[in-house]
Amino acid sequence: MTFSLVARCAETGMFGLAISSSSPAVAARCAYARAGVGAVASQNVTDPLLGPLALDFMENGMSAVEAIEHVCQQGKFIEYRQVLVVDKAGKTAIYSGPNSLGIWTQAQGLDVASGGNMLANDRVPQAMVDSFLASSGHLGDRLISAMRAGLAAGGEAGPLHSAGILLVDSVAWPVAELRCDWTDNCPIENIATAWEVYKPQLAAYVQRAIDPRDAPSYGVPGDQ
Numbered sequence: 001m002t003f004s005l006v007a008r009c010a011e012t013g014m015f016g017l018a019i020s021s022s023s024p025a026v027a028a029r030c031a032y033a034r035a036g037v038g039a040v041a042s043q044n045v046t047d048p049l050l051g052p053l054a055l056d057f058m059e060n061g062m063s064a065v066e067a068i069e070h071v072c073q074q075g076k077f078i079e080y081r082q083v084l085v086v087d088k089a090g091k092t093a094i095y096s097g098p099n100s101l102g103i104w105t106q107a108q109g110l111d112v113a114s115g116g117n118m119l120a121n122d123r124v125p126q127a128m129v130d131s132f133l134a135s136s137g138h139l140g141d142r143l144i145s146a147m148r149a150g151l152a153a154g155g156e157a158g159p160l161h162s163a164g165i166l167l168v169d170s171v172a173w174p175v176a177e178l179r180c181d182w183t184d185n186c187p188i189e190n191i192a193t194a195w196e197v198y199k200p201q202l203a204a205y206v207q208r209a210i211d212p213r214d215a216p217s218y219g220v221p222g223d224q
Contacts, residue, residue, distance in 0.1 A: 008087075
C-alpha cells in the first residue's frame with residue numbers, strides 16, 4: 001500500500017525520504033532519518049521499531065547492508081516487512097519480506113533506494129531511482145521529482161491518500177518534515193506545494209533555532 005525512496009545528497013551529506021500510500025498518515029509511521037547517519041523507510045505491515053533500530057546500527061558504525069542484516073535478525077515477523085536504508089557513504093540496502101503485499105518490488109543505486117508494495121506494476125521503484133539519479137539540485141526537489149516519476153509509472157494499485165517528505169542535515173532535528181496525512185486529492189502534489197512554500201524559508205528556520213538574533217523575519221503578524 002506504499003511506495004517510497006530514501007536518498008543521500010552526495011554534495012551536502014543531507015539525507016531525505018519521500019513516501020506515499022493509500023493508508024492514512026504514512027509518513028508518521030514509516031519515515032526515519034538521522035543527520036550524519038542515514039535514512040530508513042520501514043513499510044508494509046509497518047513495525048515502527050525498525051527505522052530507529054536501523055539508524056542506531058548505522059550510528060554505531062554499521063553499513064546499510066550490515067544494518068539490514070541485523071534488523072532482519074532482531075525484527076519480529078520480519079517476513080511481513082519492507083525496509084529501505086541509505087547510509088552516510090551513500091550505500092543502500094533493501095529487505096522485502098516474502099509476505100509483502102500485492103505487487104512488490106525494489107530498486108537501488110548509489111545514494112538512493114526505492115521500494116513499494118501493492119503497486120500498479122513492478123516498474124515503479126526503478127522509475128523513481130532513475131529519476132533521482134538523473135536529477136540535480138536540492139535533495140528535496142529531487143525527492144519530489146522521483147515521487148512524481150513513480151506516480152507517472154503507475155504508482156500504487158489503489159488511490160493515494162497520504163504522503164510525506166523528511167529531510168535532515170547538519171542539526172539534530174529534521175530541517176523539513178512535511179506531511180499530508182489524508183486527502184482525496186493527490187497527496188504528492190500537496191507535499192510538492194508545501195515544499196515550494198517551505199524551501200525558501202528552510203535555512204531561516206534553522207538559523208532561528210541556532211541564533212534567532214541573526215534570523216530574518218517573514219512579516220507574519222507578531223514576528224519581529
